[in-house]
Amino acid sequence: MAAPRTLEQRKRDALDRLKNDVDAWVATAERGNGTPYLVPLSFLWEGATLLIATPTSSPTGRNLRATGRVRIGIGSTRDVVVIEGTVDALPAGEISDDLGDAFAAKTGFDPRQLSSYTYFRVRLRRLQAWREENELEDRELMRGGRWLVPD
């Protein structure tokens, strides 16, 4: 097992993943009965927020509109970034041309060309990053929407 990374290194690695990874595991839930949903989706990192898109009537789309809550896993299971966030729905017609183009270039699909898709902007509340067990302590790099680690 490699030595644990410094917090600063973990933050740099997490930001690299946010910029360069294409896909994430997106977990949402129904209100009421505690039914979880999980699906891989492509994303665009906007510098401080994360943009995803899904069919408006899909379970993920319905859950995000109903609860405004998401938890996202990025990376492999032994080198993860886990995010808790709140989401705002952005109808495809409200996305700027530049942002729509950037999303399509990064993800390889363009929800503006598809019917009944909604974009969701994820505002990060909490971010954790760890590789192996020796990094579980100190895995929290952001809390309450604020980085705990300087750049």
Added chain:
Amino acid sequence: MAAPRTLEQRKRDALDRLKNDVDAWVATAERGNGTPYLVPLSFLWEGATLLIATPTSSPTGRNLRATGRVRIGIGSTRDVVVIEGTVDALPAGEISDDLGDAFAAKTGFDPRQLSSYTYFRVRLRRLQAWREENELEDRELMRGGRWLVPD
């Protein structure tokens, strides 16, 4: 993009992942407010059910006991197996020696040696498997706990 696999091939590939992959993304949710939780956990495939273990008081442990529902993602985001299941809690003291040993050998950790862990047995209700977009149709290989595809 590769040609879509046959259903039979997808089932074989899914079973291979269940047997050989070590880690999965495990999604659960709180009752009531629709707060999702997501964490990577190691698992053991028992032939028809899947065994995981987590600290009894962790969010995943609490959610599993409260809701009995789980959704699990295995594989990379472009070669996935997604499972919906119901769970039964198995206190560490109720695990047979053989099963506990098999779990420890597969996952590299032995919850019997740790305090306050609970095993959970996942009974599969639904299983989907796909790689790229051209496999989204026909991604459902199991429904209502029954394979839709012969061996």
